[in-house]
Amino acid sequence: MSRPDTPMTTGREERAAGRGGLEARLLVRRGDFALDLELTAAPGEVVALLGPNGAGKSTALRALAGLVPLADGYIRVDGRDLHRLPPERRGIGMVFQDYLLFPHLSALENVAFGLRCQGVRKRETRRIAAEWLERVGLAEYASARPRALSGGQAQRVALARALAVRPRLLLLDEPLSALDAHTRLEIRSGLRRRLAGFDGAAVLVTHDPLDAMVLADRLVVLEGGRPVQRGRPADVARQPRTEYVARLVGLNLYRGQADGRTVRVEGEGGARMELDTVDHVLGEVFLAFEPTAVALYRSRPEGSPRNVWRARVAAVERHGDRVRVRLQGPPLSAAADVTPAAVAELELTPGARVWAALKATETRVYPA
Numbered sequence: 082m083s084r085p086d087t088p089m090t091t092g093r094e095e096r097a098a099g100r101g102g103l104e105a106r107l108l109v110r111r112g113d114f115a116l117d118l119e120l121t122a123a124p125g126e127v128v129a130l131l132g133p134n135g136a137g138k139s140t141a142l143r144a145l146a147g148l149v150p151l152a153d154g155y156i157r158v159d160g161r162d163l164h165r166l167p168p169e170r171r172g173i174g175m176v177f178q179d180y181l182l183f184p185h186l187s188a189l190e191n192v193a194f195g196l197r198c199q200g201v202r203k204r205e206t207r208r209i210a211a212e213w214l215e216r217v218g219l220a221e222y223a224s225a226r227p228r229a230l231s232g233g234q235a236q237r238v239a240l241a242r243a244l245a246v247r248p249r250l251l252l253l254d255e256p257l258s259a260l261d262a263h264t265r266l267e268i269r270s271g272l273r274r275r276l277a278g279f280d281g282a283a284v285l286v287t288h289d290p291l292d293a294m295v296l297a298d299r300l301v302v303l304e305g306g307r308p309v310q311r312g313r314p315a316d317v318a319r320q321p322r323t324e325y326v327a328r329l330v331g332l333n334l335y336r337g338q339a340d341g342r343t344v345r346v347e348g349e350g351g352a353r354m355e356l357d358t359v360d361h362v363l364g365e366v367f368l369a370f371e372p373t374a375v376a377l378y379r380s381r382p383e384g385s386p387r388n389v390w391r392a393r394v395a396a397v398e399r400h401g402d403r404v405r406v407r408l409q410g411p412p413l414s415a416a417a418d419v420t421p422a423a424v425a426e427l428e429l430t431p432g433a434r435v436w437a438a439l440k441a442t443e444t445r446v447y448p449a
């Protein structure tokens with residue numbers, strides 16, 4: 082599948098152009114890997130870099146922070162060129178995956194540390210640090226050492242430390258990945274609230290789509306060092322443009338040629354299949370549908386107008402309170418979500434042959 086990069090600009094992004102916030106073009110080489118990314122974030126905007134392992138997300142963040150050099154490009158924050166400055170002079174706040182708190186310093190001293198580095202007087206640093214701890218709801222933990230803090234508390238100390246220096250750019254590298262699933266839910270919404278109160282630009286790196294959807298105003302999906310899709314989270318989720326994004330948001334995705342209400346999609350092993358749709362589109366398109374839109378049968382379903390094809394069951398996996406059945410083509414591979422009762426009734430085990438049906442009204446078609 083080709084990987085078009087289709088920018089969908091938001092008003093905020095346009096306002097960012099030349100007028101504050103982050104404007105960057107990052108060209109970085111690391112061995113055989115090359116990153117080539119244009120990135121903007123308006124003041125007050127949270128942009129998430131999302132992508133599979135090795136896509137270059139951390140490299141991009143490290144380049145912004147000045148921890149890896151640019152082969153070419155620029156980094157501007159509020160119109161100020163940063164790319165030739167050493168990390169400590171960039172005025173950037175960073176929250177790392179494992180928070181990197183100093184174990185021998187109290188929560189308060191950890192938050193005060195960055196301010197001290199900026200030359201703020203000791204007494205003043207303690208006052209500001211205490212204020213920040215209060216803001217993240219940890220006033221009573223001021224004298225606690227990091228090892229006495231829970232993962233969520235440590236994350237809030239790290240965030241307070243990053244924000245206390247009043248950065249104009251905040252970088253967050255997988256800020257929730259050190260937390261267990263339950264804590265994560267709670268901390269995620271807390272982080273969202275705190276980010277909403279930050280008036281600088283923020284760039285967040287994650288490979289968790291939920292973090293990206295909840296925390297970011299805009300997504301940039303990276304694959305192989307290049308942006309493959311940009312847009313508001315809801316738009317990216319509704320209209321994925323690569324297999325990776327489609328899988329993340331749990332959609333079946335195909336590329337095809339539309340001819341009015343029919344799309345001829347490229348299926349398995351060069352197989353082609355015509356699917357009826359309701360959107361009137363012509364030319365190169367993407368066609369997507371939800372796994373819940375696929376109905377499975379033992380014998381060919383009769384009656385209502387639908388798309389019907391025969392497929393082999395490749396895998397059967399638990400998926401929340403439903404069961405996800407992976408269908409293998411030719412002609413078409415797809416994921417279908419069915420009830421546990423249907424799995425038993427249809428004897429859906431790997432290798433079984435079934436009929437799949439999809440209503441035209443359940444498909445989404447959009448230009449490629």
Ligand SMILES: Nc1ncnc2c1ncn2[C@@H]1O[C@H](COP(=O)(O)OP(=O)(O)OP(=O)(O)O)[C@@H](O)[C@H]1O
Nearest residue numbers: 111112114132133134135136137138139140141288
């Ligand atoms: N210190 C290094 N020296 C050389 N190559 C590196 C170095 N660090 C990372 N790379 C390479 O750069 C590429 C991008 O890695 P990066 O860590 O930026 O990806 P990522 O999207 O953050 O992935 P992950 O989600 O696994 O952290 C990879 O191919 C990796 O092998």
